[in-house]
Amino acid sequence: MIINGVIIDETFAEAFPMKGTRLIITALNAKWAMISAQAFTGFATSVIACGCEAGIEKVLDASETPDGRPGVSILIFAMGGKSLAKQVETRSGQCVLTSPTSALFSGLDNDEKEIPLGQNLRYFGDGFQISKMIDGKRYWRIPVMDGEFLAQEKTGVHNSVGGGNFLVLAESQAQALAACEAAIVEMKKIPNVIMPFPGGVVRSGSKVGSKFKALNASTNDAFCPTLKGQTKSDLSPEVESVMEIVIDGLTKEDIDKAMRVGIQAVCDLGAENGIRRISAGNYGGKLGPFHFHLQEIMA
Amino acid sequence: MSALTFTLKNAPAQRIDCSPLTPDALADKSAAEIAALELVIGNSSARVDSLFEISGEDSTNIQIENSTDKLDFVGHNMTSGRISVAGNVGAYLGHFMEGGELEVTGNSGIYTGCEMKDGQIKVNGNTGDFVGGARPGYKNGMTGGTVIITGNSGDRTGDHMRRGMILIEGNAGNYCGTRMVSGTIAVLGSVGSHLGYAMKRGTLLLTQQPTQGISANFNDCGSHTLAFLPLMLASFKKLDSKFASLESFSRVQRYAGDLGGIGMGEILVKL
Structure with a gap:
């Protein structure tokens, strides 16, 4: 041809099977949503040494995000559910929780297979964290120095x-x-x-x-x-x-x-x-x- | 199929326990069996057809017509379907409810949504005391679901409430959110005295400054922009309520308490 x-x-x-999920990071403005998303997806080129593969899927405007703020959707893939959960948790904790004005949501529903998102990050709140059930989904409000970090409890996993x-x-x-x-x-x-x-x-x-x-x-x-x-x-x-x-x-x-x-x-x-x-x-x-x-x- | 309709023949002198008249309890019953059911009335009992005119056959959609505040335990233990009530109802509306929808065109009595687990109750009028509360002597109030009150709620709304949402379009009485463990109560009107008394966790969301002030047991945490509020307000959009048309906001004054206890509850007042 x-x-x-x-x-x-x-x-x-x-190609080979992986486990993947979509996350949505929002922030006060598009600039800081992107900074957080870039940090999250950094050093995630190949599972060979990074443990996962991640990247920015799309820039979202305020009307497309759960909390009505500018955001970025990212996809992250790993070789199994456990390794995906570990990567999501550590990257969320170090790159999104830490990023000014950020909030973190699941962008993929799958009730049959979920991994923690804010479920364990909440302990950073040292007992001051607050749970909110909204439309059947649990969110965690974690007090941080710039206000509150909002994170959905879980995200769905897709084959x-x-x-x-x-x-x-x-x-x-x-x-x-x-x-x-x-x-x-x-x-x-x-x-x-x-x-x-x-x-x-x-x-x-x-x-x-x-x-x-x-x-x-x-x-x-x-x-x-x-x-x-x-x-x-x-x-x-x-x-x-x-x-x-x-x-x-x-x-x-x-x-x-x-x-x-x-x-x-x-x-x-x-x-x-x-x-x-x-x-x-x-x-x-x-x-x-x-x-x-x-x-x-x-x- | 037309809705299974129970039209009260005469205003009863004594209270009637309507707990057998739910979609779950009537699911497999014939018209004759439903007519022959015994309801507790006062200290005796009576056949359903002696108290109500019965028409229709769809037991997933039950209507109670000509209702009065003597009808207690409407929607008791229901898990699915719909019950709509024309008129007032008595105590324990939606008691132990686990799903489905309950709607009342008039007022409801005390203990509306008592210990409910899921589903939705809408009262197009006022409610008595202890909405979403726990039975006397029990420590777990409602653990899920939504109660919408278009009028005013009585005293001690959300007593011992653990999860779920109570939305009050009118005013809330005294001791709103008392002994609350978690969940959310939102009020568009005014609130009475002793707001959040002995509250452990949970959120009282007010769109108006409380006229009787905030109790000394709550400390001012300052004004804040809270990201979860637009998310929660957006979830109201699907409701048949004034809350659906509430303009989104995220700026609130936050008060933490009751500091006489663990002090993890919060009162959020819209700025």
């Missing part, structure tokens, strides 16, 4: 998908980056997904395993342009830079949509802007049960 001179490889991205991806193969670093930036602009318009790496783009795609026993993952040498003459390379001579966009989403269909608009944005730049191929991280089925076939997505 070729779109605007860009080859779409006959391959698939391989999600992590690790959807595609690779952009270009003739130069600048062209690969410009294409990925264009893709991220379009992909951010899709709900229920995040691209957890810095700016949504990762330049150090990995393969499973390493020659060093201590490592579970190592550089994807087949796509490293400087190793074209040194390893079994997957790159043609004119490809000088490869960048990857990784997508986590609440459902496989959400990731499908994000990949489609992202790849389309890259292809719109086309061969005339140095884009040669679109490929994907494919580990022969070892990594996970969700397969995103590039040509099917773009058909």
Whole structure:
């Protein structure tokens, strides 16, 4: 398959099941809601070392938030419910509770599977915390030095998908980056997904395993342009830079949509802007049960 | 199906215990069985059909017509469905209620919503004392649900209340929120004396400054913007009440008490 001179490889991205939730952070103004959300989603690029993957899903105006203040919705994913709960609790405690004027709400209902949100943070109130049941949901009012921190007691957990991806193969670093930036602009318009790496783009795609026993993952040498003459390379001579966009989403269909608009944005730049191929991280089925076939997505 | 309707034939001389006339209790009963049910009246009992004209068949939607303040325990233990009452009702309206809706066009007597757990009671009139309270000698008042009073409530509203919400569109009597353990009482009108007496936790939300002042057992914590208030006020929007049209606010003066006890309750007065 070729779109605007860009080859779409006959391959698939391989993704794995994760547990995810959506949180809504509000604040006195949009600036401080964003600061808190950025702190919460910091150091959350990959479960390999961060324990979770998180990102900002959407900026919300006051009419879209529970307390009528400007806010930000974020998605956070982990490999299991317990690890998700731990990450949500520590990040909420250190990055939202501490952030001036903030409040924290669940953005995802699931009565069957919930994890604590303000349920344990309330103890910071040292006995002065106040519970309020509003519309069947419990909220905690925790006295803090700038007033009160309001946090919903629990948030729902959704069976999600992590690790959807595609690779952009270009003739130069600048062209690969410009294409990925264009893709991220379009992909951010899709709900229920995040691209957890810095700016949504990762330049150090990995393969499973390493020659060093201590490592579970190592550089994807087949796509490293400087190793074209040194390893079994997957790159043609004119490809000088490869960048990857990784997508986590609440459902496989959400990731499908994000990949489609992202790849389309890259292809719109086309061969005339140095884009040669679109490929994907494919580990022969070892990594996970969700397969995103590039040509099917773009058909 | 039309609503199962009980029309009181004559004003009774003695009180009638109406606790058997709920959607739950009548769910599987035929018209003949319902007519033959015995209700306690005074120190004796009488068949339902000797006291009420009965019509309709939908036991999930019960209407009591021509009601008087002698009808006690209406909606006792109900968990679902709806009971609407045309006229006044007596004591213990919605006693032990666990769900469903109760609506009265007139006034209700003492102990409205006594120890209720869930559901909604709306009184389109005034209520007696001890709304949402606990029975005498018991320590747990209502633990959930909502009571809406379009008129005034009597004394000791929310006595021993543990959870849930009492919304009073008119005035509240003396000792409002007394011995309250948790939950929320909101009043649009005035409140009587001894507000929050022996209150442990919970919230008394007032839209008017109390005319008789705040008790010395409550300390002023200053004026504040509280984030939970817009959230709670927004939850009122779905109610058939003046509270639904209340303009959202978050600025309040906060008083903490009763400091004669643990002092974790609060009176919030709209600024």
